[in-house]
Amino acid sequence: xxxxxxxxxxxxxxxxxxxxxxxxxxxxxxxxxxxxxxxxxxxxxxxxxxxxxxxxxxxxxxxxxxxxxxxxxxxxxxxxxxxxxxxxxxxxxxxxxxxxxxxxxxxxxxxxxxxxxxxxxxxxxxxxxxxxxxxxxxxxxxxxxxxxxxxxxxxxxxxxxxxxxxxxxxxxxxxxxxxxxxxxxxxxxxxxxxxxxxxxxxxxxxxxxxxxxxxxxxxxxxxxxxxxxxxxxxxxxxxxxxxxxxxxxxxxxxxxxxxxxxxxxxxxxxxxxxxxxxxxxxxxxxxxxxxxxxxxxxxxx
Amino acid sequence: xxxxxxxxxxxxxxxxxxxxxxxxxxxxxxxxxxxxxxxxxxxxxxxxxxxxxxxxxxxxxxxxxxxxxxxxxxxxxxxxxxxxxxxxxxxxxxxxxxxxxxxxxxxxxxxxxxxxxxxxxxxxxxxxxxxxxxxxxxxxxxxxxxxxxxxxxxxxxxxxxxxxxxxxxxxxxxxxxxxxxxxxxxxxxxx
Numbered sequence: 001x002x003x004x005x006x007x008x009x010x011x012x013x014x015x016x017x018x019x020x021x022x023x024x025x026x027x028x029x030x031x032x033x034x035x036x037x038x039x040x041x042x043x044x045x046x047x048x049x050x051x052x053x054x055x056x057x058x059x060x061x062x063x064x065x066x067x068x069x070x071x072x073x074x075x076x077x078x079x080x081x082x083x084x085x086x087x088x089x090x091x092x093x094x095x096x097x098x099x100x101x102x103x104x105x106x107x108x109x110x111x112x113x114x115x116x117x118x119x120x121x122x123x124x125x126x127x128x129x130x131x132x133x134x135x136x137x138x139x140x141x142x143x144x145x146x147x148x149x150x151x152x153x154x155x156x157x158x159x160x161x162x163x164x165x166x167x168x169x170x171x172x173x174x175x176x177x178x179x180x181x182x183x184x185x186x187x188x189x190x191x192x193x194x195x196x197x198x199x200x201x202x203x204x205x206x207x208x209x210x211x212x213x214x215x216x217x218x219x220x221x222x223x224x225x226x227x228x229x230x231x232x233x234x235x236x237x238x239x240x241x242x243x244x245x246x247x248x249x250x251x252x253x254x255x256x257x258x259x260x261x262x263x264x265x266x267x268x269x270x271x272x273x274x275x276x277x278x279x280x281x282x283x284x285x286x287x288x289x290x291x292x293x294x295x296x297x298x299x300x301x
Numbered sequence: 302x303x304x305x306x307x308x309x310x311x312x313x314x315x316x317x318x319x320x321x322x323x324x325x326x327x328x329x330x331x332x333x334x335x336x337x338x339x340x341x342x343x344x345x346x347x348x349x350x351x352x353x354x355x356x357x358x359x360x361x362x363x364x365x366x367x368x369x370x371x372x373x374x375x376x377x378x379x380x381x382x383x384x385x386x387x388x389x390x391x392x393x394x395x396x397x398x399x400x401x402x403x404x405x406x407x408x409x410x411x412x413x414x415x416x417x418x419x420x421x422x423x424x425x426x427x428x429x430x431x432x433x434x435x436x437x438x439x440x441x442x443x444x445x446x447x448x449x450x451x452x453x454x455x456x457x458x459x460x461x462x463x464x465x466x467x468x469x470x471x472x473x474x475x476x477x478x479x480x481x482x483x484x485x486x487x488x489x490x491x492x
Contacts, residue, residue: 013477017451019458044421044484048433052452055430056341059334063351067333067358068326 318365325362336382342453343386357382390442436486444479
């Protein structure tokens with residue numbers, strides 16, 4: 001990396017970290033001897049690195065009490081499950097066979113999530129990345145399978161799809177949820193928003209929105225064919241180390257073709273950690289299930 | 302061999318492994334401040350850091366039966382905190398909820414003028430921290446991650462590559478870009 005004037009910026013950064021040895025380190029040292037600007041940059045980077053270690057405010061006084069309260073309330077039973085985007089699978093084909101929604105029910109045991117790969121930036125809004133475009137990724141992830149909010153009403157196709165809904169909300173997320181409608185408009189349509197279904201603000205504040213206090217969290221996906229459905233199953237199982245029980249909602253049998261459903265059902269059985277039996281979660285609000293049904297019926301193209 | 306630890310902590314850990322929540326509460330008391338610092342240094346946002354700390358201890362409690370003591374309890378706890386904090390960065394980025402105002406067009410297109418002396422080092426420590434927080438917020442999540450893990454958490458490039466799931470070379474180039482973007486932003490506020 002260079003700024004176009006032969007200043008070895010990337011090497012300078014690595015040099016700062018002691019990551020250069022031998023000839024590369026000698027080159028940087030030689031450059032530093034004759035380049036006051038880079039010496040200054042190096043000092044600046046050191047100052048920033050030092051400052052990055054500072055500035056943590058003191059532990060909020062009541063935080064440990066809140067932690068203990070949550071432990072008492074939901075210590076063994078709550079669900080916090082992540083869907084690493086890295087594990088989401090891309091769309092298989094543009095042609096749509098049918099929409100199949102899967103209801104995933106998380107088992108009560110939960111281990112800490114594996115480190116989640118951070119994706120290259122995808123924000124529509126401009127940030128510092130715009131001034132410094134990202135480097136080509138050595139390992140570029142496939143586009144994600146779009147996880148959608150269960151919605152109430154179908155909307156015109158090609159409408160912007162809502163942002164991914166996370167299964168478990170933290171407090172601040174819950175607050176933000178109320179403002180989600182405002183965040184829809186400026187976001188670019190995701191790459192898989194074929195046959196997109198708009199989510200209304202009302203729909204998201206209904207009982208389908210789960211939070212950490214909900215004993216069983218529900219996920220819904222809208223997928224466009226059996227390939228995506230099976231990929232979603234695999235991603236769910238992989239991302240939770242098998243501690244997820246997937247249930248094929250019986251309502252969706254009317255939405256997919258028999259062969260698709262047979263393939264999906266077979267995949268569920270092969271994955272092992274899931275059940276092929278259509279079982280409704282006892283804690284799942286009935287309205288939520290019905291809404292999912294409506295989504296499934298509305299989505300096939 | 303188990304790492305050295307306070308005898309009473311070893312007792313709490315053993316009890317907590319068996320599901321004793323009160324014993325785990327003692328561990329919360331003992332480690333909350335350190336976990337808070339880890340969380341804050343990565344997300345650099347108060348509410349997010351609070352969420353990360355809570356999630357960390359909840360996850361740790363549920364995973365206590367799997368804690369074998371190969372590493373120190375604090376090390377294990379901090380790994381969970383880092384993982385949760387990275388999750389938070391990613392989710393915040395996806396929602397775009399804290400997207401900052403864009404830089405002006407000239408700055409977006411141009412290479413920073415590197416002939417002028419940097420005023421960054423002349424900043425008061427408090428002002429530097431303020432600008433750092435402001436500029437860090439504008440970085441994309443992947444850059445925040447490598448920057449925080451390296452400069453704040455002092456992780457090796459290898460550990461960062463593993464934690465974030467990217468190649469070593471990407472760590473190096475991304476880190477450089479993040480650092481100079483951050484530096485330019487902080488500098489920009491002084492010109």
